[in-house]
Amino acid sequence: MPNHPTSPAAKLRAVRGMNDILPDEARKWHRVESVFRSTAELYGYGELRTPIIEDTALFVRQVGETTDVVEKEMYSFERHGDQLTVRPEGTAGAARAYVEHGVAAKEPITRWYYLGPMFRGERPAKGRYRQFYQAGCELYGDPGPVCDAEMIELAMRVLRGLGINALTVHVNSLGSAGTRERYRAALLQHFTPLAAELSEDSRRRLEKNPLRILDSKDPKDRAAAAAAPSILEVLDDADREHFAAVRAALDALHIEHIVDPKLVRGLDYYTRTLFEIKAEAADLGAQSTVCGGGRYDEMVEGLGGPKTPAIGFAMGLERILVAMGADVAATRPASVYVAAMGRPAIAAALEIASGLRSGGIPCEVDARDAKLKSMLKRADASGAAYCLIIGEDELSRGAFTVKDLAARAQWEVARAEVVPFLAGRAGPAASEAPR
């Protein structure tokens, strides 16, 4: 494969970190998406669709200027004088829509879900791509703590509904804005004298986001991080009470959870409740976080809306697919394969296929005028339940051959009866054959 863009023989391929999803694979995606949608609807959420492109300022201000996402991962560009960015995450755009449509004034509580591609220019790895898909929920207007726990339950229900059971829930509280500032100051006080012993990455974090030092994997940072003050000690009474109530609600929902005071997330907008769900699937490697979210009580106001508490999460669909494993049953509707031999038969096949489809029966026509043997082979490979054979004999008799591929049985069916005959067997009601 020549990879020189200047070479005339250079093959065009998908952009680095962006993947094609072929139909067999897409069927698995449909399953994930439909479980997510129906679960979200079960909790009263409605779908929100926002543009994939937003003003760059939205992300810079909401996600945080010094976060890696904003600093080096965004696909930003200028067009007709506008500074635009292809969305790296979904929460900021949803909050923008919430404010823009004055939703706060129309209803006290709003539940939205979204599903779609996000873009971050990171170095690709397993479970991490430059175009990736997230499904998320956002809830506005309820300060919690009960809805915090319920949101985690929703996410867990989606994952379990997809057969992913080896999961751990990690929770933490970042406190409200004041708390976070106090904690930041405390961490600086703790780490600054130790700067010389820290890893290079962590010395950089000291300036940018000292909270991140806490979950560093570098052994050099471990000791210093372990000795650092815990955010839970810095929480004010209201934060502490809120967090305890979230945990109590999780207990009531029978959701086991691990309190992890070192859990911090890379986006600046979080306040109070923070959570991650990790899947234990071995193939996920370092990308085991399948769902992440938290409360962001200040974003709506920051966008010029009324002070409105909010909480949300996002799940990474690629990672969920990996966690589900290879044996995801991709179901295909039972269908009819129409094999026609000879031009007149092909014309008849076309007509009958059209009739089948009008009757809701999926079918495909093999109009290659190939040998029956070869067409039957294709019929098998296609996963069809029936093969409708039309040749000279059938045309002269006015009756077609209907073959049940699995049972190896076949019948002669009068031309006019073919659609009703198959409707009872391969129609929408009977289309659960796993293939």
Added chain:
RNA sequence: GUGGGUAUAGCUCAGUCGGUAGAGCGCUGGAUUGUGGUUCCAGUUGUCGCGGGUUCGAUUCCCGUUACUCACCCCA
């Protein structure tokens, strides 16, 4: 962005201690003039990722590069 590994047929991969390549799957045809999933036979597919170097000769060794992949960073 940093470090490691990999790159051979449509797919999965073997191989050449340097003499320009194979298997399985798939696909096509036949055994079966119109009956498939098993079997048997035959056929089909490659600029051995790309560029350069060493060499009489490089798919093989060396360097670079690109892509993929794993770890870090970061995050879903």
